[in-house]
Amino acid sequence: MLAQYYFLPRGRYLLLLFSFLLSCGGTDQKEVELSIPQRVNELMAKMTLKEKIGQMNQYNGFWNVTGPSPKEGNAKEKYDHLAQGLVGSMLNVRGAREVRAVQEIAVNKSRLGIPLIIGFDLIHGYKTISPIPLAESASWDLEAIRNSAALGAKEASAAGINWTFAPMVDITRDARWGRVMEGAGEDPYLGSVIASARVKGFQGDDLSSPNSVAACAKHFAAYGFAESGKDYNTVDIGESTLHNIVLPPFKAASDAGVRTFMNAFNELNGIPATADKILQRDILKRDWGFDGFIVSDWGSLKEMIVHGYARDNNHAGELALNGGSDMDMESYIYLSELESLVEEGRVTMAQIDDAVRRILTVKYELGLFDDPFRYCDTTREKEITGAHEIRAGALDMAKKSIVLLKNNNAVLPLKREGQTIALIGPLAADKNSPLGNWRIAGENNSAISVLEGMRKYGANTIIHEQGVKLVNEIPAFHREVNINTTDKSGIKAAKNIAKNADVVVMVLGEYGFQSGEGRSRSKLDLPGFQQELLEEVYAVNKNIILVLMNGRPLVLNWADEHLPAIVEAWHLGTESGNAIAEVLYGDYNPSGKLPMSFPRSVGQMPLYYNYKNTGRPGAKGADAGSVFWSHYGDEKNVPLYPFGFGLSYTEFEYSEITLSKPELTRGTKIEASVTLTNRGVVKGKEVVQMYIRDHYASVTRPVRELKDFELVELAPGESQQIIFEITPETLQFYSANKKWESEPGTFSLFIGTNSATTRSAHFELE
Numbered sequence: 182m183l184a185q186y187y188f189l190p191r192g193r194y195l196l197l198l199f200s201f202l203l204s205c206g207g208t209d210q211k212e213v214e215l216s217i218p219q220r221v222n223e224l225m226a227k228m229t230l231k232e233k234i235g236q237m238n239q240y241n242g243f244w245n246v247t248g249p250s251p252k253e254g255n256a257k258e259k260y261d262h263l264a265q266g267l268v269g270s271m272l273n274v275r276g277a278r279e280v281r282a283v284q285e286i287a288v289n290k291s292r293l294g295i296p297l298i299i300g301f302d303l304i305h306g307y308k309t310i311s312p313i314p315l316a317e318s319a320s321w322d323l324e325a326i327r328n329s330a331a332l333g334a335k336e337a338s339a340a341g342i343n344w345t346f347a348p349m350v351d352i353t354r355d356a357r358w359g360r361v362m363e364g365a366g367e368d369p370y371l372g373s374v375i376a377s378a379r380v381k382g383f384q385g386d387d388l389s390s391p392n393s394v395a396a397c398a399k400h401f402a403a404y405g406f407a408e409s410g411k412d413y414n415t416v417d418i419g420e421s422t423l424h425n426i427v428l429p430p431f432k433a434a435s436d437a438g439v440r441t442f443m444n445a446f447n448e449l450n451g452i453p454a455t456a457d458k459i460l461q462r463d464i465l466k467r468d469w470g471f472d473g474f475i476v477s478d479w480g481s482l483k484e485m486i487v488h489g490y491a492r493d494n495n496h497a498g499e500l501a502l503n504g505g506s507d508m509d510m511e512s513y514i515y516l517s518e519l520e521s522l523v524e525e526g527r528v529t530m531a532q533i534d535d536a537v538r539r540i541l542t543v544k545y546e547l548g549l550f551d552d553p554f555r556y557c558d559t560t561r562e563k564e565i566t567g568a569h570e571i572r573a574g575a576l577d578m579a580k581k582s583i584v585l586l587k588n589n590n591a592v593l594p595l596k597r598e599g600q601t602i603a604l605i606g607p608l609a610a611d612k613n614s615p616l617g618n619w620r621i622a623g624e625n626n627s628a629i630s631v632l633e634g635m636r637k638y639g640a641n642t643i644i645h646e647q648g649v650k651l652v653n654e655i656p657a658f659h660r661e662v663n664i665n666t667t668d669k670s671g672i673k674a675a676k677n678i679a680k681n682a683d684v685v686v687m688v689l690g691e692y693g694f695q696s697g698e699g700r701s702r703s704k705l706d707l708p709g710f711q712q713e714l715l716e717e718v719y720a721v722n723k724n725i726i727l728v729l730m731n732g733r734p735l736v737l738n739w740a741d742e743h744l745p746a747i748v749e750a751w752h753l754g755t756e757s758g759n760a761i762a763e764v765l766y767g768d769y770n771p772s773g774k775l776p777m778s779f780p781r782s783v784g785q786m787p788l789y790y791n792y793k794n795t796g797r798p799g800a801k802g803a804d805a806g807s808v809f810w811s812h813y814g815d816e817k818n819v820p821l822y823p824f825g826f827g828l829s830y831t832e833f834e835y836s837e838i839t840l841s842k843p844e845l846t847r848g849t850k851i852e853a854s855v856t857l858t859n860r861g862v863v864k865g866k867e868v869v870q871m872y873i874r875d876h877y878a879s880v881t882r883p884v885r886e887l888k889d890f891e892l893v894e895l896a897p898g899e900s901q902q903i904i905f906e907i908t909p910e911t912l913q914f915y916s917a918n919k920k921w922e923s924e925p926g927t928f929s930l931f932i933g934t935n936s937a938t939t940r941s942a943h944f945e946l947e
């Protein structure tokens with residue numbers, strides 16, 4: 182009997198059974214339609230306990246290592262396990278040929294031939310690198326962000342990948358944490374809509390399409406609240422912060438249909454996330470109805486012993502499965518411990534079956550049972566890798582990610598010709614840093630540098646000096662970055678070219694691997710001798726345009742005070758230099774807005790716009806000058822650049838806010854509108870932002886929260902009315918009743934160009 186499956190839309194499959202009835206010399210063809218759950222059940226009925234546990238086991242491949250290796254020299258054992266059907270997934274195996282090689286072992290050598298799901302950290306592009314996720318988030322352009330994820334999925338899927346460990350949807354308020362580069366910043370609303378856009382981009386409309394990959398919302402949960410911004414550190418937050426700030430983007434990812442979740446390295450209020458039953462079993466799987474599977478983070482089962490939570494491997498396996506972790510990444514614990522744990526009754530067969538059912542379901546949805554090699558076509562890989570469409574998408578996204586932080590006297594855009602431009606700084610000609618961190622498949626030094634971009638656009642004379650080196654050598658992905666702290670010899674040459682230049686463009690910031698996993702910093706200023714270089718050059722030429730490349734908010738007080746123009750260009754990926762040149766020359770009018778507050782000093786951390794008022798927000802009137810209020814004696818409370826901040830080459834004017842009515846009743850809505858006018862001489866885009874403050878509630882509410890926004894493009898002189906709808910649902914929060922609801926009361930509404938806007942209106946909810 183031969184069996185063949187055909188994919189039908191909406192996850193239904195047609196199983197055609199061709200029975201060769203030799204006795205009557207003819208063919209009797211029957212059609213039986215089986216749903217994915219039926220196919221999973223049929224397969225599970227044939228599986229031994231050991232084979233089921235195998236599906237819950239994920240191994241790292243033999244190339245990239247994206248975490249500390251718990252076992253050395255075990256490639257042979259891994260190959261054997263593949264052939265024995267004891268591996269459900271591999272990560273860090275990439276390339277159509279390489280993936281085929283491991284898939285062939287799983288499919289052709291193991292008893293049941295269950296295909297592997299191949300995971301990879303496709304964080305911001307595969308070979309063609311798009312901007313780091315924090316940068317993309319600065320675009321506030323959900324369609325562009327969706328498209329960027331879709332293009333990444335297309336290129337990665339052609340290289341054999343069918344599952345990405347992205348998006349990272351961790352909200353973070355602390356720029357010291359290196360992984361801020363990987364997320365959408367500090368705000369739960371912006372984080373939620375971006376999470377949804379990214380999931381849709383990666384997964385597309387049809388998971389079984391060879392162009393899409395399964396997505397993974399990570400790190401569940403609260404990893405971004407690591408104490409003091411130190412990676413992997415303890416998290417201790419209350420229920421209100423957990424539900425109102427941390428969980429919403431995860432919920433949005435789940436609602437968008439994300440097929441997998443990853444738990445986290447951190448403990449949350451004393452329980453390692455890997456074993457957190459309330460988070461994983463109660464909230465995610467039960468309350469939110471998530472029916473995909475949860476993978477642990479790298480070795481996080483085993484780390485529960487180090488946390489002081491599990492006694493030994495056996496105990497860690499028990500805690501993790503009871504806690505709801507379905508797949509073990511690189512701890513080797515499920516494979517070695519689950520069988521005995523079932524025998525001893527410390528975990529149940531039902532828990533194992535549930536985990537395996539979830540994993541197999543996603544494999545069926547990806548179409549892996551229909552053709553395990555669907556992602557392993559080397560011709561397709563060749564055609565798609567670096568294709569024009571993907572490069573063009575990366576350039577588009579890079580331009581949209583740039584944030585103009587300062588532009589006094591319209592020094593930007595640059596004149597196109599007749600100028601001598603001194604291009605200075607350790608990152609000006611750097612082709613590696615713009616790729617940022619998490620660009621595992623990206624070739625070193627493959628980005629377009631600013632120098633290359635500037636020479637291509639415009640007809641000015643560009644002279645370049647590095648000034649100072651930022652790092653001593655190109656570090657490997659997992660090695661500390663070794664900052665240059667001894668060699669200042671290039672400063673003189675930099676000053677020499679700056680002296681006679683019409684304009685100086687300085688490209689400073691962080692080395693590409695200075696943010697990312699394990700890259701926390703206790704300082705947020707320009708590393709190495711860059712500040713000194715900047716001030717020395719300024720001494721000979723004040724006409725400096727500072728272009729920043731960085732993976733996190735930096736402290737920029739001096740630059741803000743002295744320089745006429747500052748451009749936040751993050752780590753923008755492969756097309757970096759082209760995007761920056763287009764913006765500097767005004768071919769593209771920047772419209773990015775900061776997804777994180779930029780501090781005035783590292784001591785302000787954690788810093789976020791949606792803080793609570795406290796009982797002592799300020800000392801006014803007769804109390805002015807008193808110390809008895811919530812503040813620092815040596816620093817302002819407000820950031821240097823607030824959340825949502827970003828300028829344009831044009832000027833936008835906002836009208837006052839009009840409310841359709843002053844009172845909101847259940848089942849109705851209020852419309853809040855403003856008219857936006859482009860008062861400048863060039864076309865431009867503005868992100869119109871709406872914030873709301875709930876003045877009193879059963880749990881105190883932030884001073885304001887982003888509730889909606891709209892990206893609007895206007896020609897010079899053009900006006901547009903922007904209308905936001907507010908319903909009682911808009912005003913919901915996780916209340917003292919431990920549920921999402923809105924409470925009657927007084928609300929203020931703010932509409933404007935960033936989170937510090939003061940244009941307001943007021944209404945009541947009955």
Ligand code: NOJ
Nearest residue numbers: 247248302346399478479
């Ligand atoms: C550890 C990281 O925390 C996680 O985000 C990543 O997906 C895994 N390593 C695999 O590389």
